[in-house]
Amino acid sequence: MLNVLLADDETRTLHHLMTGVPWFQLGMEVCCTASNGSEALAFIESHPIDILITDIRMPGMDGLELCQRVRERYHDMSIILLTGYADFEYARRGIELQVTDYCLKPIDTEQLTATLRRAVRQGYGRSSSRSDALLDLIEEGNSQEITRTFSDLGIKGDSVYIAGSIGVHNIEQAIGAQFSCKVGRHKYLYFSGHPFHTQEASHIIAFSKKRSGIGLFPTSVPYGQTARAISDVLVMTYQYFINGTSTLCERLVDGPLTQELFRQLPKKGKEPGQLKAWLHDLSQANCSLLFNIRTAFRFVNQVLLSPAMQNSGEGCFDSFEQMAADYSCLSNLLEELSAAVYTQEPRPAPPFEGPDSFLSIMSYLNAHYDQTVSLKRVSEELHLNASYISQLIKNETGLNYTQYITELRIEKAKELLTNTKLSLAEISEAVGFNDYFYFIKKFKREVGVTPGKFLQHEKGTGDMPDRERE
Known part of the structure; x- marks a missing residue:
């Protein structure tokens, strides 16, 4: 949602704006109203605002002075001026201040709505740019620049509260976030200078109509540690996959019980009968006390690589996101693994499927690389043996299945x-x-630089490392 501030000294005008414009449908939220420029500027200096709608004539600091003060520091903010006068001097001054648009009083809500739609398109573009810049700084670990960027977003101090969500939308105001950014499909990060509203987060999860998760990091995080905290928060959002139901998670599940499972795995993984029974028992256990999705991802892949599975690695998951996309919950995945253990006969060798198979596989992957294309899913869609697909790609490209998909996507x-x-x-x-x-x-692993640095090079504003030039 884009944050909007309304500034006008006429109460009737403010009420008309608040009730006459479909803010939610526009993807906007009015987070403050002010009766003069001084009040508006004070709020802007401590809160992130995307769109300012202000009257020109107000007592004290008027709208034009407010616009000038805002433009000196907040170059990306959209500004819409309200005026009762079609005055050329106002228009000329507005152009100098790079005002987005004007609306004449009395306000025509349809005209204002059309103006706001344009501001939405501009605002989301800037919001995405701010998100990209912030996340790039966090990935690089530049504490000084991270501090400056958070300050510009209205988050002061030397630490920040971090939360994440998957499967729920437009919850910034409810949980008390000051800034949010999208980091994946239905996945968001939230930042604030104060603790999040846990009770509101619980309410959102309790009434969610589909499986979803919210992760709240328990303490504020020094800026130098934000990358690690974000990684943990995103793991916490996926606790719904472990629990099998929508979940609010406020701590990482990781401890002696988890360590004991990894200690037992090498021995269990050598004997098919033991592994089969053990995995079945785990599928019936309370997994919420045993795993987070990061440890579950490691555990499942180690099971798939164990001798009892007779697996060459072609069925391993590439990421825990893929694991959650392919299965409804961890218990179902563990039960399927148990059923896949061969206790009597060795697994038969994959049959030869014909010379056109490779072209069919390549065609399918090129058409569906933007979706979940696990080896299991491709095998089912093309009615080809998974081991055969993996071996064929390796023979023809020199890459294993996961490597080929990654290179294609990059x-x-x-x-x-x-x-x-x-x-x-x-x-x-x-x-x-x-x-x-x-x-x-x-x-970065494939190209040698982050996407942001790659884009700078393509625009001629940055250098690439030697490995990319070669």
């Missing part, structure tokens, strides 16, 4: 970075990475 991301104005979060989602930070990590 190449598509580079095309979007070069040829579109999409934000990094939108690009990561468009090419099938459902998590912003996972996308950044994979892109």
Whole structure:
């Protein structure tokens, strides 16, 4: 949601604006009203505002002076002037101050709504840019720049509260967030200079109509530690997958019980009968006390690589996001793993499927790389043996299945970075990475720089490392 501030000394006008404009439908929220420029400026200096709608003639600091003071520091804010006078001098001064638009009084709400729609398009573009810049700084770990950026967003001090959500939307005001950014499909991060509203977060989860999760980091985080805290918060949002129901998570599940499972796994994984029974028992256990999604991801992949599974690694998950996309909950996944253990006969060798199989696989992957394309799903869609698909891709490309998908997605991301104005979060989602930070990590590993640095190079404003020039 874009934050709007209304400034007018006429109570009737403020009431008309508050009730006559479909703010929610426009993706906006009026977070403050002010009766003069001084009140408006004081609020702007301590809260992030995307759109300022102000009357020109107000007592004390008038609208034009307010616009001038705002423009000196907040270059990206959209400003709409309200005036009862079609005065050229006002128009000339407004142009100098880079005012977005005007509306004459008495206010025509349809005209104002059309003006606001234009401001929404501009505002979301700037919001995405701010999100990209902030997340890039956090990834680089530049504490000084992170501090400055949070200060510009109205979050003062030397630490920040961090929360995350998946599957729920437009909850910023309810939980008390001062800034939010999208980091994946239906996935958001929230930042604030004060603790979040836990009771409101609980209410959101309790009445969520679909599986969803909210993670609240328990303490404020020094700016130098935000990257690690964000990683933990995003893990906490996925606790719904572990629990099998919508969940508010305020601490990472990780301790002696989890460590004991990893200690037992090497021995259990050698004997098919033991592994099969153990996985079945775990599927019936209270997994919320045993795993978070990060440890569950490690555990499941180690199970898949254990000798009893007779697995060469082709069925391993590439990320915990993929695991949550493919299965409704951890218990179901563990039960399927138990059923997949071969206790009697060795797993049969994959049959040869014919010379056209490789082309069919490539065609399918190129058409669906932006979706969840686990080896299991591709095998089911194309009616081909999973081991055969994996081996064929390895033989033809020299890459394993996961490596091929990653390279395909990174190449598509580079095309979007070069040829579109999409934000990094939108690009990561468009090419099938459902998590912003996972996308950044994979892109940097493949290309040698972050997507932001790559884009700077493409625009001629930055250098690439030697590995990309070669």
